[in-house]
């Protein structure tokens with residue numbers, strides 16, 4: 423107790439939370455160690471119990487401590503900030519077919535070779551303070567944006583965009599609405615930001631409106647959603663649903679962040695709440711799935727105040743996204759062959775989704791074909807499903823890192839977009855993996 427109290431200088435709730443957080447982070451308070459009671463620590467520090475209780479609340483929200491009722495409050499295992507994201511790694515699995523990765527099929531990406539020659543041989547820039555976006559790229563993208571964005575820029579991928587936007591608009595303790603299931607690194611980064619996440623269920627058209635109505639009573643600050651080819655479920659929001667959600671949000675001060683991570687390989691249109699809500703929708707479009715994850719480029723369009731602050735903050739970091747990559751993207755978006763390759767990829771992914779859904783149906787597992795590259799497969803037992811799929815040479819991603827509380831049933835995420843042949847065999851293995859364990863004394 424004295425050791426803990428001695429390390430607390432600032433006796434505000436934030437100061438106490440930060441000091442205890444540092445002690446847990448450094449290992450000075452070990453994982454599993456019982457913390458002093460609120461009353462005892464308050465007495466030792468000469469503050470009110472409410473002040474310590476507030477610090478405890480902040481530490482609970484970020485997962486640093488856990489209250490176990492009468493048993494007391496305990497420090498939790500210190501995890502890296504990307505805990506959920508890391509748990510998706512297949513462990514370098516030597517699978518005959520690795521469907522755990524969530525990446526596009528390399529064979530369906532446009533060739534860069536011929537276009538690279540066109541973008542110029544030297545990596546030059548006029549000044550470090552030049553506008554960060556090439557005018558030609560901005561013109562192309564703004565013309566295809568689902569609404570007229572007040573501000574526009576490009577960053578190093580959709581996750582970079584999500585992280586930078588969250589840094590700017592999500593404060594510690596803010597209530598943030600998020601789809602359930604959701605993209606694990608987004609959950610990681612919002613939790614790290616100290617947000618209290620409110621999970622919204624999905625149906626076949628997107629976020630369920632009645633759940634949004636209930637959640638809005640809690641006065642959330644922000645809503646994060648994926649407008650199409652939702653990872654992991656493959657759900658795309660309908661135009662009708664976008665309108666409905668926008669009407670519900672109309673009278674609430676909620677900023678919407680849309681992560682269009684699949685871009686042009688999605689079969690659905692680029693639907694956005696930004697068509698209906700003025701100046702509070704930030705729309706992100708990634709080119710990773712359509713043109714290649716290693717390009718590391720995504721566009722961000724939304725309220726000028728947010729985008730300007732993002733650009734300003736980025737000036738004290740990477741500064742801009744490589745203009746060579748931007749030029750390459752201009753080529754990719756205007757070259758007729760590349761446009762055809764992406765359109766073909768879109769059709770191929772849709773075909774692979776249908777083929778797997780049909781094959782699974784023949785095995786008794788009824789799922790609708792998803793949009794994009796992923797399918798969310800219900801299983802009886804997640805661990806068992808992973809082991810069984812692995813035994814059949816197939817890697818799939820565990821569903822739990824995507825899940826927030828309230829999601830029913832176990833799942834695995836399958837990157838269907840990588841199944842170029844043998845869908846029937848994959849479906850048989852997945853259906854077998856999804857089943858309950860056989861009793862060992864079965865007759």
Ligand SMILES: Cc1ncc(COP(=O)(O)O)c(C=O)c1O
Pocket residue numbers: 524578579580581582605648653681683708709710715719720
């Ligand atoms: C929903 C979602 N958002 C963002 C990303 C990250 O995309 P990027 O490669 O543009 O950073 C992914 C990657 O799979 C994703 O699935």
